[in-house]
Amino acid sequence: DAGVTQSPTHLIKTRGQHVTLRCSPISGHKSVSWYQQVLGQGPQFIFQYYEKEERGRGNFPDRFSARQFPNYSSELNVNALLLGDSALYLCASSSTLTGFSYEQYFGPGTRLTVT
Amino acid sequence: GENVEQHPSTLSVQEGDSAVIKCTYSDSASNYFPWYKQELGKGPQLIIDIRSNVGEKKDQRIAVTLNKTAKHFSLHITETQPEDSAVYFCAAPLSGGSYIPTFGRGTSLIVHP
Numbered sequence: 001d002a003g004v005t006q007s008p009t010h011l012i013k014t015r016g017q018h019v020t021l022r023c024s025p026i027s028g029h030k031s032v033s034w035y036q037q038v039l040g041q042g043p044q045f046i047f048q049y050y051e052k053e054e055r056g057r058g059n060f061p062d063r064f065s066a067r068q069f070p071n072y073s074s075e076l077n078v079n080a081l082l083l084g085d086s087a088l089y090l091c092a093s094s095s096t097l098t099g100f101s102y103e104q105y106f107g108p109g110t111r112l113t114v115t
Numbered sequence: 116g117e118n119v120e121q122h123p124s125t126l127s128v129q130e131g132d133s134a135v136i137k138c139t140y141s142d143s144a145s146n147y148f149p150w151y152k153q154e155l156g157k158g159p160q161l162i163i164d165i166r167s168n169v170g171e172k173k174d175q176r177i178a179v180t181l182n183k184t185a186k187h188f189s190l191h192i193t194e195t196q197p198e199d200s201a202v203y204f205c206a207a208p209l210s211g212g213s214y215i216p217t218f219g220r221g222t223s224l225i226v227h228p
Contacts, residue, residue: 042218
């Protein structure tokens with residue numbers, strides 16, 4: 001089975017622009033989470049979706065939004081890009097939100113550069 | 116919220132030596148503690164995890180220990196190999212119904228041949 005896939009791999013945007021990042025979870029996984037990883041730091045939680053509903057939100061401004069589709073794939077949208085949004089954006093999927101399985105499996109990430 | 120501190124930030128060992136990375140957390144209700152390995156240009160890979168109802172878990176050359184009283188957990192890698200070189204992250208979740216993990220800042224492990 002394929003792992004978590006993300007697109008695009010790399011992206012260069014200009015300040016003020018909008019960006020959409022995409023993620024497809026492991027087949028059968030219904031929960032998707034998004035993280036921002038700045039160089040030299042650990043991933044920072046942005047959003048979690050389960051069964052198309054937002055179940056968790058990190059400390060990020062309203063410029064960040066996300067959604068999950070009926071096939072459990074997800075999009076992360078960032079408006080009015082700032083230089084500080086430059087980072088690796090990671091998507092992780094898991095089979096359940098709570099209960100026995102917390103295991104998250106990460107995709108390779110999308111490297112966003114804002115100039 | 117949860118606060119996770121990870122030490123050391125860098126660790127350099129000779130091939131065959133053991134490596135230990137330690138994390139402390141603040142939320143006493145946290146009950147799941149994963150460790151991830153991240154190689155250059157890749158996403159984090161789950162390598163081992165432990166739940167709060169056990170004190171130790173092993174998987175071949177890697178092990179994780181948990182001390183709930185002291186609120187710390189550690190990753191142990193024995194017989195290190197050059198391919199173990201990577202950045203390792205620990206994480207601990209906020210308590211509550213959703214799984215929202217806080218990650219440590221990472222440990223860069225370098226294994227010299």
